[in-house]
Amino acid sequence: MxxxxxxxxxxxxxxxxxxxxxDNACMPLRPKVVIDKINEYYTEYPACAGRSYHDFGTRLTDEVANARDLVKKFIGAKKAKEIIFTKNATESINLVANSFKFNSVLTSDREHNSNLLPWQKFDHDVVKSKKDFSFDLESFSDKVKNFDIVSMVHTSNLEGYSLPVKEIIKIAHEQGAKVLLDGAQSVPHKEINVRKLDVDFLAFSGHKMLGPNGVGVLYGKEELLDGMKPFILGGETVSDSTYDSYKLEELPHKFEAGLQNYPGILGLGSAAKYLMKIxxxxxxxxxxxxxxxxxxxxxxxxxxxxxxxxxxxxxxxxxxxxxxxxxxxxxxxxxxxxxxxxxxxxxxxxxxxxxxxxxxxxxxxxxxxxxxxxxxxxxxx
Amino acid sequence: MLCLIAWVVFGILGLFSVKYRVLAKESFDCVFRRITFKKCNSNLDERIKSKLTGNLMKFSPKMARGVYRHYEFLSWIFVALFVVSLVLGAQGAYNLAMYDNCAGPNADPDQCIFTPDYDVVDCDDPLCDDGHCEECGDDCDCEECS
The missing domain is CATH 3.90.1150.10 (Aspartate Aminotransferase, domain 1)
Structure with a gap:
């Protein structure tokens, strides 16, 4: 209790x-531990991570690694490098839509615009809900064989209904489709273990789980992320470049282009720790x-x-x-x-x-x- | 229909603040749509109605219900009062400019607080010079100065 x-x-x-x-489904309030962590970054080590070898830089690099590890534990991922920091769940979904190789996508009929619009330029179909607005697993089973990827909301922001994702993932995998879950409303409110679920991708936002604005996460299985090319390139995504070529960095950095939202990432780590404690x-x-x-x-x-x-x-x-x-x-x-x-x-x-x-x-x-x-x-x- | 009043009020306040300029634009759009018999597509009226009702709910749910149910009628009353006061105000301003009396040319000047009250300049007043009042103009009683 x-x-x-x-x-x-x-x-x-x-x-x-x-x-x-x-209005917590939109954005909850923030605990002191998160606010303090953001302040700590600006007042104690306001620097760049992963590239500067001075006191502030190395401290921040450690703090970011720690935050990534906390998020890994928070969702039960196997490795920290499977955690990609993004701007929010929307960007995480767009990353998959633009970087993962597929032709067709299946969604539910109760998707947030973030998990609908990025897919509309592809061969896309929806699974209609039953009359009582629950998920129609039979209809899904019939349809899924024709699709490469299933992208569905885990817990709906409409009324909090959770789709039977375990069954969805099992059926999709049997039919050879990968599964992305929009976990923006589920990750902050219920225990999630990506390994137990066997989900391929999971997207969620920091601002819905007591974390700061402007930071989100894409979890992906290592083998899938390894095979994907980033859709945003820039600083920190490459280990080397010439005037006409580049060599991509290892995971997770190849997907984290440009200077990152460090206070956001650290605050997200604190939020994850706080929620795990409760x-x-x-x-x-x-x-x-x-x-x-x-x-x-x-x-x-x-x-x-x-x-x-x-x-x-x-x-x-x-x-x-x-x-x-x-x-x-x-x-x-x-x-x-x-x-x-x-x-x-x-x-x-x-x-x-x-x-x-x-x-x-x-x-x-x-x-x-x-x-x-x-x-x-x-x-x- | 309260958007008409809101337009004028926010229009004036908008001279000093961007926040009110946005509201003035919104209310103007609403007024324009209403006078062309279209539905107001900004929810300004709804916002005013809901805020008013919500605030009244704190004190008197009965009164809140009355305002909520007869909001449109009450709005028209307020608009009518607003228009009448606007016309009377304009008329008074015209009278004041033309006749120095906002109550009208033939009315008692005491009825209008804006009627200028000219001070009669005393002959000992240093402003009186050679029977001519330098500051007060012709209405001064300075002929006997010299």
Whole structure:
């Protein structure tokens, strides 16, 4: 069982302001350990890693290696060199779309734009959800044999539904397809072990797992990453060059072009360590418990109904933005409204959008009660 | 329809801040669409309505409900009041410029606080020189100075 009151003390913003933050699927708040780590970089060793052999440079090189190792442990990867630092999950997915050799790609019908648009220039198809919005494994099994790669969301940012990825990966591999998982919403909230899953690629963002903005990760199996050519070239990606040729660096550096976001990488390492200490199984249970306490009638639930940490809804007769703004004005409750970067899903169902409340480790039952009370008031308007 | 008022208010505030300039542009777009019988595609009206309702919810859910349900009607009342006060204000400014009396040419000057109150220059006033008032103009009572 988590001690939420103790956890809240790790987040300096709770001491400064009174608010209820339910926009965690977009971006959670940051703990002090992450903020301190970012400050540490700028105040103690603000240099370049991997190329400068002075005190600051070598310290930073060690810190980056340590952060990579923490992320490796965080997702259960075999080797640290399978961890590529990117800008975010979007860039990680684009890296695979532009560097991995394939002709055809299969996605689900509930993809974030980040895992849909990069694939649209290829031979692309989607697996439609069942009537209850769960994943249609049968339809997937029928289709997957015609595709080289499957790129699917692990946990949807719509309502937190998790696809049966173990089965998806097994079936895809049996049919000779590789699998990329968009783990932006799963990695921060549930235990992930890439080796147990046997997933080929995993993309996720730092800013959704208590880490800084502007840093993300692409995990890839070593043999697959080795065979891929980078789609961005520049400093640190090559070990040598002439006027008309170059020799690529080893993994992971060949994919990390230019000066890296060092404070971001270090902060990400700290965030991973912090989440490992608390335990993502505990976080997942806590989020499920919070959502289960939302008992309100006359609210239309969006997407698959089941255990998750995201409550997606519409109040009949009220716009999603209206609801979000009223919650903000009345009790400073922050939720998200709109299409949640899933326009394709909403368009296919002729929906304009929805309101979304997403929970994390620091949210409390009292906050859920206030949220429900305010929704009741809005409903009666 | 509150975007009409918002346009004027934000337009003035926009002279001093970029933030309000953006809002003024947004409200103008909304006004333009409304007067051409199109749906306002910026959500400025919705934002104003939601903020207003949300803030009222803190104090009186009943009042919030009233405002939420009759928002359009209340908006028109505010717009009408705004237009009327704008017309009266313009009329007063015209009268003040033309007749030195914002209440009108034949009205009692005391009704208008902006009516100029000329001081009669005393004959001992050093500004009076040879019966001619240098600063006050013709309305001064300086003929007897000399």
């Amino acid at each position: 988590m001690n939420v009151e103790k956890i809240r003390k790790d987040f300096p913003i709770f001491e400064k302001k009174k608010f209820i933050y339910f 335990g993502r199984n505990n976080i997942e249970k806590h989020e499920n418990m919070l959502k289960s306490k939302i008992d309100i009638e006359g609210v239309e639930k969006i997407g698959h109904v089941g255990e998750s940490g995201i409550f997606n809804f519409n109040i009949p007769g009220k716009g999603a933005h209206e609801v979000a703004m009223m919650l903000s004005a009345s009790k400073n409750i922050m939720i998200r409204s709109g299409a949640h970067c899933m326009h394709s899903w909403f368009n296919s169902r002729n929906l304009e959008g929805s309101a979304r409340a997403s929970f994390y480790l620091y949210n409390t039952l009292e906050e859920i009660d206030t949220f429900v009370e305010e929704l009741e008031k809005i409903k009666k308007l």
